Amino acid sequence: MAKGYSQQIQERIGAAAEGTVFVGPDFADIADAETIRRNLNRLAQAGILRRILRGVFEKPEYSEMLKECVAADPEKVAKALARNYHWTIAPCGNAALNLLGLSTQVPAVWSYISDGPYKTYRWNNTTLLFKHRTNKEITGLSRITILVIQALKTLGRENVTSKTIRILKSRPSKDDKTAMLQEAAESTDWVYDTIRLIAGEV
Numbered sequence: 001m002a003k004g005y006s007q008q009i010q011e012r013i014g015a016a017a018e019g020t021v022f023v024g025p026d027f028a029d030i031a032d033a034e035t036i037r038r039n040l041n042r043l044a045q046a047g048i049l050r051r052i053l054r055g056v057f058e059k060p061e062y063s064e065m066l067k068e069c070v071a072a073d074p075e076k077v078a079k080a081l082a083r084n085y086h087w088t089i090a091p092c093g094n095a096a097l098n099l100l101g102l103s104t105q106v107p108a109v110w111s112y113i114s115d116g117p118y119k120t121y122r123w124n125n126t127t128l129l130f131k132h133r134t135n136k137e138i139t140g141l142s143r144i145t146i147l148v149i150q151a152l153k154t155l156g157r158e159n160v161t162s163k164t165i166r167i168l169k170s171r172p173s174k175d176d177k178t179a180m181l182q183e184a185a186e187s188t189d190w191v192y193d194t195i196r197l198i199a200g201e202v
Contacts, residue, residue: 005031009039013048018061021052021076023084052123056080074110074126075099081128087116088138089130090146093154100151101167113138113150144176145183148198149191157190168198 008030013022024036031039040057043049049057052072060069075091082089090096093111097103114130115138121128138146148168152160172180177199184195 005035006039006042009036010043010048013043013059016059018059019070019073019076020059021072021080022049022057022059023055023080025083026080052077053081053121055084071124071126074128077121077123077126078110078112078128078130081121081130082114082116085116087114087130089114089116090138090141090143090150092131092150096147096151097154100147100171102151102155102164113146115139141183142176142179144172145180148172148180148195149184149187152191152194160194165194165197169200172198 009027012027012030013020016022022040024033024040027036027039030036037055040049041051044051044057048059050060050069050072052058056077058072058076062068063070075095078089078091081087089112091099091111092113093109094103094105094107095110095112098105098107109127109129111129111131113133115134116130116132118132119128119130141149148171151168155164180195181199184192187195
């Protein structure tokens with residue numbers, strides 16, 4: 001006998017790592033939207049999931065050191081929202097700097113460029129801000145290319161140092177660097193010249 005919808009949904013969550021963030025479309029191959037919604041809410045009430053935002057749930061990650069569940073990862077929540085609404089997103093501002101290791105400061109606001117609408121989401125002490133951009137700034141570009149471009153724009157030309165280049169050189173793979181050179185060709189001259197340095201072209 002085939003497994004019931006509820007069992008399949010719970011098994012998928014059980015197999016996922018702690019800290020995984022889920023939205024309804026993650027289970028679209030199992031059941032219809034209403035059945036998924038009911039099951040996710042039921043699992044949240046049972047303490048198996050933690051509700052972060054409406055329709056966004058996390059499998060809590062417990063810290064033995066802190067003796068409590070750690071806060072949800074804003075980057076994972078942002079990606080989950082993008083999956084839910086079929087947006088293409090990429091970190092920008094201080095979020096881009098943090099994710100690339102250019103800043104150790106945890107952003108007060110995690111900002112993303114998106115081909116979706118302007119949106120702000122808040123939970124606990126975390127804010128996610130999605131800024132609408134035209135598709136040409138996002139579509140067709142790999143995540144690492146967008147991330148590096150946004151980080152460079154955030155820093156500004158005058159603040160890009162040899163240390164910045166060194167850190168950014170260590171992040172992408174050889175294939176990533178090849179893609180960056182192709183994808184960033186239409187960027188501002190100084191941004192593209194910096195990407196050439198990162199890729200080891202000059």
